[in-house]
């Protein structure tokens with residue numbers, strides 16, 4: 001047939017969940033092949049093959065699965081028969097996997113992450129439609145060269161900005177700073193702008209360096225930072241209040257960590273807007289990096305990849321984070 005070949009790499013999540021919301025629900029119980037079989041006429045859109053990479057809720061996603069995905073994508077890039085790749089994934093950490101794959105793979109082929117908010121057995125389950133639309137995007141030449149994309153609820157998001165914003169709604173994913181990159185329905189795919197320039201970092205070959213996230217709040221003391229350093233963190237991301245700030249005790253502990261060679265990146269718990277250098281805090285003096293538009297978990301992914309590649313100087317780390 002003349003249909004494009006799309007490979008589905010299945011990892012689990014609610015899209016592969018069984019049971020109903022509210023009880024007896026197991027995420028990742030259904031295989032990639034079963035998922036494909038649940039979507040009427042999906043075989044008219046693309047030739048599909050499925051590979052089971054993992055069967056986990058994405059709260060258990062880890063760098064071992066990330067490396068497996070990156071390796072498979074590198075191999076599929078070389079396979080001239082493959083037009084695009086769809087990854088089925090839980091929604092909880094989908095934004096982290098998307099950014100990891102965006103940074104650590106080099107293919108021009110579309111990499112499309114899809115998931116669902118409702119289990120397959122729920123009334124108006126959203127998984128089958130999201131999978132169909134993910135396959136439609138992954139087989140569309142317009143999606144090439146855009147790195148990793150997230151497709152849910154008729155919306156196409158870029159890996160850099162996309163984030164889960166709601167615990168239950170099917171419209172949970174937003175791109176809060178720059179907006180979605182496109183729209184999809186069973187009848188069309190539209191992108192709103194040309195592909196953004198991509199940064200590709202070397203794909204890591206082993207476990208990623210330990211990077212902790214410290215969450216700031218009113219009254220936080222130095223202990224969480226000290227515990228992270230004592231546990232051997234090579235990097236710390238501050239999920240700071242406001243403009244990436246924290247109590248005097250926390251900032252002093254972070255300054256001591258940075259002096260000791262731990263790379264400290266300031267992000268924000270607010271969810272929107274950039275954290276920029278030298279505004280409320282003097283990053284030059286403190287030896288810190290400002291995360292720009294990276295939310296705390298995404299700042300952690302980027303920092304892990306930089307550290308894995310031997311980039312540790314705050315100036316060089318800052319260059320990779322710059323908006």
Ligand SMILES: NC(=O)CC[C@H](N)C(=O)O
Pocket residue numbers: 012013014015027056057058059089090091092093115116117118
């Ligand atoms: N809606 C979901 O996908 C969340 C289910 C599960 N916690 C996961 O992320 O895999």
